[in-house]
Amino acid sequence: MMSIFMANFAPEMTKKNENKLPAAAIEGRHFANYYDDDIIIIDNVKDLAAPKFARVDMNALLVCTAGKAQFDLNGSPMTLARNQLLLTPVNTTLSNFLFSADFEFIILLMTNRILLSFLREKMSIWNEVLYVHKLHVLSLNNKDDLEYFSHFYNLLKLSYETTRHRLFRTEVLQSILRGGLLGLCGFLKEMVDEAAPQPTMRNNHIFQQFIDLLTATPVKHMPVNYYAQRLCVSPKYLSAICKRYSGKSANRWITEQVMEDIRFYLTETEKSMKEISNELGFPNPSFFGKYVTLHFGLPPQQLRHHLCKMSS
Numbered sequence: 001m002m003s004i005f006m007a008n009f010a011p012e013m014t015k016k017n018e019n020k021l022p023a024a025a026i027e028g029r030h031f032a033n034y035y036d037d038d039i040i041i042i043d044n045v046k047d048l049a050a051p052k053f054a055r056v057d058m059n060a061l062l063v064c065t066a067g068k069a070q071f072d073l074n075g076s077p078m079t080l081a082r083n084q085l086l087l088t089p090v091n092t093t094l095s096n097f098l099f100s101a102d103f104e105f106i107i108l109l110m111t112n113r114i115l116l117s118f119l120r121e122k123m124s125i126w127n128e129v130l131y132v133h134k135l136h137v138l139s140l141n142n143k144d145d146l147e148y149f150s151h152f153y154n155l156l157k158l159s160y161e162t163t164r165h166r167l168f169r170t171e172v173l174q175s176i177l178r179g180g181l182l183g184l185c186g187f188l189k190e191m192v193d194e195a196a197p198q199p200t201m202r203n204n205h206i207f208q209q210f211i212d213l214l215t216a217t218p219v220k221h222m223p224v225n226y227y228a229q230r231l232c233v234s235p236k237y238l239s240a241i242c243k244r245y246s247g248k249s250a251n252r253w254i255t256e257q258v259m260e261d262i263r264f265y266l267t268e269t270e271k272s273m274k275e276i277s278n279e280l281g282f283p284n285p286s287f288f289g290k291y292v293t294l295h296f297g298l299p300p301q302q303l304r305h306h307l308c309k310m311s312s
Contacts, residue, residue, distance in 0.1 A: 034160040036170060038114035039177070043106040043157065054094040055264065058109040061184075062086040063153075067103030072096045074260055075307075078137055080105075083146060085138045089130045090215050093264050106153070108177075112212060118178040125185045125192075127211050132246045133192060145187065152180035206231060207245045210238060210253070219281035220257045221291075224250045259295055266304040273300050 034041040040058070062085065069080045072095045073088065080086050088094075090112060116123050129135050140146050159173040209231055214220060217227075224235040227250065231238060235250070242250040258280065265276045277288035292300045 038111045040109040056088055056092045056094065057090055058111055059090055059115050060088045061108040063106045065104045065106060067100040069103050070098040073136055075263055080137055083140045087130060087136055118181050119185060122182060122185045124208050125189050127208055129188045129192060131211055148183065149180065152176060206233060206241050210242065210250065214253060214257055220254060220261060221281045255295065262292060263307065266300065267307045
């Protein structure tokens with residue numbers, strides 16, 4: 001079932017991107033307890049068949065309610081157990097699933113647009129946790145934390161299940177959801193500050209815009225100047241901002257995102273090197289091969305064989 005609704009959920013199910021989806025994914029919304037143009041909620045997930053991979057094109061918040069799962073997130077092994085949250089940003093690749101027989105979870109999927117409208121200036125916390133600290137699996141071990149978020153979930157469920165009070169239902173649901181997400185951001189901020197105290201991140205709107213632009217750009221293999229122009233800043237200033245808030249230059253952020261796209265196309269598609277080179281914006285397959293060898297230590301064909309062998 002996971003392959004049906006997670007394999008390639010896109011914010012807009014247009015004819016343009018339907019050809020990128022498995023046929024079953026087009027019908028994924030039939031399994032949703034609630035959906036609109038920006039939000040999908042599924043809270044009755046059981047009896048899963050482990051898919052080969054899932055490319056998640058929306059921000060995802062997944063809560064494990066029973067059992068245990070093992071999987072790779074962008075190539076890194078992860079484990080998810082009861083009362084743990086999985087947070088993923090857009091364009092995350094999940095693969096190599098192993099589920100326990102009693103594994104169950106609830107999932108919330110949100111477009112960047114709605115998440116930004118909910119969190120506003122607090123979006124920097126979401127970005128810091130997921131992109132800078134790369135914290136994706138979080139435990140709700142504290143009883144008070146469990147009760148706190150359970151109350152939000154119960155209200156959320158009531159808002160889309162009730163047959164009464166349908167007027168303004170979307171606004172009510174979004175208000176509850178925004179409250180829960182702001183509470184989650186507070187939880188994340190406290191957790192990050194306790195683990196590794198950081199200076200308060202102020203005036204980081206440009207860094208946040210850069211991350212949003214980078215993740216939303218299909219062809220990411222572009223010079224820093226390309227992104228800087230769209231953000232109306234100089235390349236030097238953009239790199240300085242990125243270094244200040246994340247410890248990595250703008251060019252390093254671009255390289256890591258391109259590497260992840262390369263890993264995805266090599267392992268999860270059967271496209272030729274020429275096709276992948278074109279998809280990712282390289283001038284020719286030769287340049288693509290040199291880029292892959294430089295950053296992975298292997299030429300594309302050998303890297304594909306190596307990655308597929310590791311995941312089999």
